[in-house]
Amino acid sequence: MTAEALAVPAPSDPSTPMAAHGPLVPVTVHFDDLDALGLLHNARYPVMVERAWTALWNERGLVFAGDWAAAGDFCNAVKEFTITYDAPVKQPGAYAVRLWLERLGRTGLTYGFRFCSADGTVTYAHGTRVLVRLDPATLRPAPWSDRFRTSGQDLLRPRG
Numbered sequence: 823m824t825a826e827a828l829a830v831p832a833p834s835d836p837s838t839p840m841a842a843h844g845p846l847v848p849v850t851v852h853f854d855d856l857d858a859l860g861l862l863h864n865a866r867y868p869v870m871v872e873r874a875w876t877a878l879w880n881e882r883g884l885v886f887a888g889d890w891a892a893a894g895d896f897c898n899a900v901k902e903f904t905i906t907y908d909a910p911v912k913q914p915g916a917y918a919v920r921l922w923l924e925r926l927g928r929t930g931l932t933y934g935f936r937f938c939s940a941d942g943t944v945t946y947a948h949g950t951r952v953l954v955r956l957d958p959a960t961l962r963p964a965p966w967s968d969r970f971r972t973s974g975q976d977l978l979r980p981r982g
Contacts, residue, residue, distance in 0.1 A: 842920070842942070843920075843922045843979045843980065844920050844921045844922030844923075844934075844977055844979070845878060845920070845921060845977075846918045846919075846920050846938075846942045847874040847875075847877055847878055847918060847919050847920075847921060848916060848917075848918050848940065849870045849873055849874055849917050849918060849919055849937075850914075850915070850916060850917070851866075851870070851911060851913075851914045851915060851917055852914050853914045855870075855914065856913075856914065860912060860913075861910045861911060861912060862910070862911035862912075862946075864907065867905060867907075867937055867947050868903060868905065870917070870919060870937060871919050871921075871935045871937065871949075871951070874918075874919035874921055874935070875921060875933070878921060879896075879973075882973050883973075884896075884969070884970065884973060890958045891958050891959075893958065894967060894970075895955060895966055895967050895969075895970040897955065897956045897957070897958045897964075898953045898954060898955045898956055899953065899954055899956055899961075900951060900952070900953060901930065901952040901953065901954050902950075902951070902952040903949070903950075903951045903952075904949045904950050904951075905947055905948070905949035906947060906948055906949060907946070907947045908945050908946055908947055908948065909944070909945070909946050910946070911937075911946050915940075916940040917937065917938065917939060917940055917946075918937075918938055918939065918940050918941075918942060919935055919936065919937050919938070920935065920936040920938060920942060921933065921934075921935055921977065922934050922935075922977050922978070922979045923974055923977040923978045923979065924950060924978075924979055926966070926971065926974055926975075926978060928965050928966070929954055929955050929963035929964060929965055929966070930952060930953060930954045930955070930963070931952070931953050931955075931966070931974075932950055932951070932952045932953075933950065933951055933953070933977075934948070934949070934950050934979065935948065935949060935950070935951070936948045
């Protein structure tokens with residue numbers, strides 16, 4: 823086997839522009855989000871993404887108050903979550919998450935995200951998450967409401 827075959831591929835360049843579709847939602851990394859090496863802990867990235875989505879839906883008037891029976895479209899479960907770490911976040915401060923919908927099906931959706939610098943020019947991590955809307959009584963898949971569909975239309979990433 824050659825040395826080239828054993829070489830580890832270079833990490834993706836975090837300054838390479840990625841999809842710019844969707845809003846850029848500010849998030850804050852705090853000192854206690856860092857691990858023992860002073861890097862944003864890998865488990866904190868999904869939390870930051872979830873906070874960004876919550877802020878975005880709240881801004882659009884779609885709020886979850888903690889009551890599953892009244893939760894409507896927020897009665898959902900994560901089916902799949904993928905993340906690729908492109909570069910370490912090395913300090914607390916202002917960052918952002920770019921959010922978009924990859925797919926909005928009848929009972930499920932896939933959203934994409936980029937955890938990035940506050941101005942969106944540097945990508946630290948990116949990924950997708952699949953959600954399934956649930957009926958609160960049966961916990962079986964249920965269709966998204968028309969209100970939710972309308973609110974999310976502009977978030978759908980153009981295909982092309």
